Amino acid sequence: MAERIHITTAIFYSNGPPHVGHASEAFATDTFARYFRRKLGRKNVTFVTGTDEHGDKNLRAATAQGLAPKAFVDRIAQAFRDAFATLNISYDFFVRTTDPVHEKFVQSMLQGAYDKGEIYYRDYQGLYCVGCERFYTEKELLPGNLCPAHNTPAELITEGNYFLRLEKYREQIRQHVLSTPDFIRPERYRNEALNMLGEPLEDLCISRPKARMDWGIELPFDSNYVTYVWYDAFWAYLSELPATDKAALAEVLPVSEHFIGKDILKTHAVYWPAMLLIAGLPLYRHLNVHGWMNFRGERMSKSSGNIPDPLEYEKTYGPDVLRYFLMREVVYGLDGDFTEERLIERYNADLANDLGNLTSRVLSMAARYCEGEVRAAPGAAREDVDSAIIQAFESAPARVGEFVEELSFNRALEAIWQALDAANKYIVATEPFKLAKKEDARPRVARILANLLEGLRVTADMLEPFMPATAAKLADLLQADEATLRAPYGTGLKPGHRVKPPVALFPRIEKPK
RNA sequence: GGCGGCGUAGCUCAAACGGUUAGAGCACGCGGCUCAUAUCCGCGGAGUUGUAGGUUCGAGUCCUACCGCCGCCA
Numbered sequence: 001m002a003e004r005i006h007i008t009t010a011i012f013y014s015n016g017p018p019h020v021g022h023a024s025e026a027f028a029t030d031t032f033a034r035y036f037r038r039k040l041g042r043k044n045v046t047f048v049t050g051t052d053e054h055g056d057k058n059l060r061a062a063t064a065q066g067l068a069p070k071a072f073v074d075r076i077a078q079a080f081r082d083a084f085a086t087l088n089i090s091y092d093f094f095v096r097t098t099d100p101v102h103e104k105f106v107q108s109m110l111q112g113a114y115d116k117g118e119i120y121y122r123d124y125q126g127l128y129c130v131g132c133e134r135f136y137t138e139k140e141l142l143p144g145n146l147c148p149a150h151n152t153p154a155e156l157i158t159e160g161n162y163f164l165r166l167e168k169y170r171e172q173i174r175q176h177v178l179s180t181p182d183f184i185r186p187e188r189y190r191n192e193a194l195n196m197l198g199e200p201l202e203d204l205c206i207s208r209p210k211a212r213m214d215w216g217i218e219l220p221f222d223s224n225y226v227t228y229v230w231y232d233a234f235w236a237y238l239s240e241l242p243a244t245d246k247a248a249l250a251e252v253l254p255v256s257e258h259f260i261g262k263d264i265l266k267t268h269a270v271y272w273p274a275m276l277l278i279a280g281l282p283l284y285r286h287l288n289v290h291g292w293m294n295f296r297g298e299r300m301s302k303s304s305g306n307i308p309d310p311l312e313y314e315k316t317y318g319p320d321v322l323r324y325f326l327m328r329e330v331v332y333g334l335d336g337d338f339t340e341e342r343l344i345e346r347y348n349a350d351l352a353n354d355l356g357n358l359t360s361r362v363l364s365m366a367a368r369y370c371e372g373e374v375r376a377a378p379g380a381a382r383e384d385v386d387s388a389i390i391q392a393f394e395s396a397p398a399r400v401g402e403f404v405e406e407l408s409f410n411r412a413l414e415a416i417w418q419a420l421d422a423a424n425k426y427i428v429a430t431e432p433f434k435l436a437k438k439e440d441a442r443p444r445v446a447r448i449l450a451n452l453l454e455g456l457r458v459t460a461d462m463l464e465p466f467m468p469a470t471a472a473k474l475a476d477l478l479q480a481d482e483a484t485l486r487a488p489y490g491t492g493l494k495p496g497h498r499v500k501p502p503v504a505l506f507p508r509i510e511k512p513k
Numbered sequence: 514g515g516c517g518g519c520g521u522a523g524c525u526c527a528a529a530c531g532g533u534u535a536g537a538g539c540a541c542g543c544g545g546c547u548c549a550u551a552u553c554c555g556c557g558g559a560g561u562u563g564u565a566g567g568u569u570c571g572a573g574u575c576c577u578a579c580c581g582c583c584g585c586c587a
Contacts, residue, residue, distance in 0.1 A: 191517055192585050198516090199586075262584080329525070335583090342525085349539060353552060361549030368548075410526080414538080424553055433548040504550050 004044045006256040007033045010264060011097065011236040014051040014076035015061040018083045020322075020338055021261070021293045021300060023310035026089045027323045028290060028332065028409060029259040034090060034465035035404045038486070046252070049084070050095030050236050051077045054228030056130060056208075059215040069215050073098060086314055087323065088468045095236040097217075097228075106227065106235050107220045108243035109279055114221050118165045118278045121222075124205065127154035162207040162225060169274040170201050176273070176283060184269055185407065186333035189262060189289040193269035204271055206231040234272045237284075249281055256284040262291055288407055291335035293326070308338060318506070319469035321347055324413070327466055332407045344509050354420050355459075355470075356506040361427065362452045363477060363502035369436045374497040375446035378454030379490030385429050389451055392422035393458045393489040400462050409466070416462050423455045453478065453499060457492045461485050473505060 009029045012022055026049065033047035053073035062072030077096050084091065095102055113119045127145055129152065145154050174197040177183050177190065184190040207225040208216060216226030237256065241248045253276065260268050265287075273283050292299065295306045313322040325343045328350065330336030366372055379390050396419040403412035432448045435441035457478050464471035464485075475485055477500045484492045 188518055188584090195516060195585060265585085331526075334519090337525095345524095345539070352550060357550055357552045359549095361553080363549095365548050414526090417538085427548075428546075428554045431546085431548090433546095436548085502549080506550080508550050508552080 003040055004046075004251075004255050005036050005040060006046045006252045007036070007048070008237045008256065008258050009049040009091075010258075010260045011050045011052040011095065011233045012080060013055075013057070014053050014073050014080070015057045017076065017079040018310065019300065020295070020308045020310050020313075020326075022080075023083070023087055023322065024293045024326045024330070024336070025259055025261060025290060026084060026087065027326055028288075028407075030089045030091075031327060031409060031465045032257065032259070032288075032404065032407075034468065035401070037090075038461075038464065039401070046093070046240075047091045048093045048095060048237055048240065049080075049089065049091045050093070051080055051097065052233040052236070053077065053096055053098045054216040054226075054232055056213045056215065059213065060130075070098065083311055086311055088319065090468075093240045095239055097232050097236055099239070102236055102239040103217045105239040105243040106217050106232055109235055109275070110217075110227065110231065111220045113164065113275075113278045114162075116278065118168075119162050119206065120165070121160060121162055123158065123160050125156070125158040128157050129154045157212075159209055159212070161205050161209070162219065162222070162227075163203040164206050164231070164271075164274065164278070166201040166204050166271065166274050169277050170197055170270075172277060173197055173270065173273045177269070182286065183283075184265075184287045184289065186289065188333065189265055189269075189287075192265060196266055196270055201270065204230070204274075230267050230271050231275065234267075234275060246280070253282045253284050257286045257288060258284055259288045259290070262289050265289055288332075290332055291330075293330070294335055294337045296339050297337055313340075313343070317343070317347060317509075320467040321351065321506075324351065324467055327409045328413045330410065332409055347506065348508055350417060351506040352508040354417060354424070356504060356508075358420055358423055359456060359474065359477065359505055360502040362423075362449070362456055363499060365432055365436075366449050366453060366499055367501045369432070369442075369445050370449055372498050372501065374450050374453060374493045374495055374499070376443070376450040377490075377495055378450040378493055381447060385426070386447075386451055388429075389422045389426040389455060390489065392419040393455045397458065397462055397488075404465065413466060416459065416466075419455065419462075420459065423452055426452065450493065450495075454489060454493050457485065458489050470505060476500070477503065 007029060009025055012018070018026075029047070029049070033045055037045045051073065053076070058073060059069050062069045065072060067075075073096070077094075081094060084094075097103075097106075110119065146152065174194065177193055177197065181187075181190070184193050206227050206229060207219060207222075208228065210218075210224055210226055213228075214226055216228030217232055219225045219227060237258065238249055238252065241252065243249075258268060268287050276283055294300065295308055298306060300307050310322055321343070325346050326336065326338070328346060329342065363372075366374075379394075382390060396415055399415045400412045403409070403415060426448075430448045432445045435445045435448075456474060457480050460471045460474040460478065460480065463474070475481075478493070479497065479499055480492065
């Protein structure tokens with residue numbers, strides 16, 4: 001039985017179009033998914049993303065634009081889909097929390113928890129911040145009862161609501177985190193989660209009276225209320241499955257990898273496990289927590305107008321460039337900083353000079369000296385100088401895989417580039433362009449070029465999860481089909497195979513000004 | 514206030530259990546090559562590893578205090 005894996009991004013809150021932060025999470029998740037598709041086979045990987053469309057922030061955003069809420073979220077969901085298509089995000093399911101199937105799923109889970117007595121009704125009076133969609137205690141608020149996040153006054157309201165018994169499950173969740181060291185990773189976030197689980201939890205309010213806010217999923221046991229907060233969104237990870245099929249759910253969860261930002265750690269490390277336990281389901285495999293993308297050293301925020309649009313960069317620099325930058329530059333789990341200057345530096349140094357130029361010079365020599373034909377078996381009949389490049393490309397894929405599986409995407413790319421370095425050094429060490437002038441050295445030139453072309457071929461294979469469009473271009477230049485692409489070094493390109501003449505994959509960008 | 518994290522070359526990052534002159538890449542300077550996108554290769558400078566103490570034969574790595582940045586909780 002082949003190993004399976006289930007991979008999710010956060011279900012993105014859809015009060016605005018996607019920005020670089022969303023793109024960043026989607027890239028990491030997509031890379032992970034693509035990597036595992038290659039490792040486990042396409043049908044053993046499920047990649048879920050989607051949009052969280054209920055709630056009063058969405059409702060207000062819609063009203064501000066003079067739209068009905070559904071019309072508004074339709075627009076946003078489409079914007080995410082379009083963006084993800086352009087960014088090559090290879091999801092299998094795009095779940096919208098307004099999908100009828102999803103709504104039924106949530107209602108089924110609500111009813112189950114209610115029947116079990118884990119959801120109960122009580123009156124609640126408190127200070128409520130509309131922006132946060134939550135109540136605050138007075139201690140938490142700033143002087144004047146201002147919300148610490150929004151700096152706006154919290155309103156005192158009284159209302160009856162439904163609550164989820166969280167505290168009851170705290171110790172069980174804590175034990176799971178303790179006994180599963182990599183449950184939440186990187187470790188820094190595990191420590192934070194343990195911190196949260198170390199003290200009593202208040203029960204979680206999971207409903208809103210329709211009288212105040214009706215843009216949500218109606219509670220199956222009380223038609224005066226809706227849910228839209230976390231009880232809604234989490235289930236989107238699973239709602240492509242039937243809610244009643246506990247066996248299927250119990251199969252998926254233990255292989256489920258959730259990718260989230262550090263801002264929603266508590267909800268995923270505490271609330272979500274509690275909901276799963278209440279539903280009698282196993283917990284997910286890993287919570288993979290990333291930091292925030294800053295923009296020019298500052299937190300992205302609407303008020304300061306520094307919300308970079310990923311599609312803009314995709315348009316300006318071509319496919320994969322933003323993606324490469326974010327994956328190479330940011331250490332997963334830590335905050336990253338995005339600047340266009342830095343992106344251009346990376347583009348020129350890594351993409352144009354290393355990858356692009358190497359491709360160009362190798363294909364150029366192949367065309368010039370061998371009429372684009374592979375005329376030797378790569379990796380065979382090696383001399384001492386050949387060992388370095390052969391070993392580099394033989395060992396790189398495994399190292400890349402280890403790094404991807406531990407979420408060190410930047411180091412995975414670094415490992416690929418080390419192999420590219422070995423190829424460039426190999427050209428200098430063997431000087432095929434000099435040997436080509438001597439008739440009797442032609443067989444040696446053929447072997448050198450075969451080794452290099454095979455290196456590019458393995459590069460295309462390794463690069464696919466990170467830079468799918470570039471990998472496809474490279475595979476096309478090398479005329480390598482899927483099976484050839486996947487082969488280990490030395491077993492891909494065969495004598496007689498023909499490659500295309502070079503093109504500039506990444507034309508160098510001249511520094512502005 | 515409590516808990517936790519981070520602070521290593523100009524920049525981005527590495528350095529299993531503490532152990533030989535703290536490493537890469539980028540940027541910068543010099544030299545070489547010409548197949549290539551003025552690309553590539555080689556060499557080089559630069560760090561009292563936030564500060565001050567302590568433990569140890571030996572500490573970036575452990576302990577204490579402090580400074581700075583940040584996060585979580587209350």
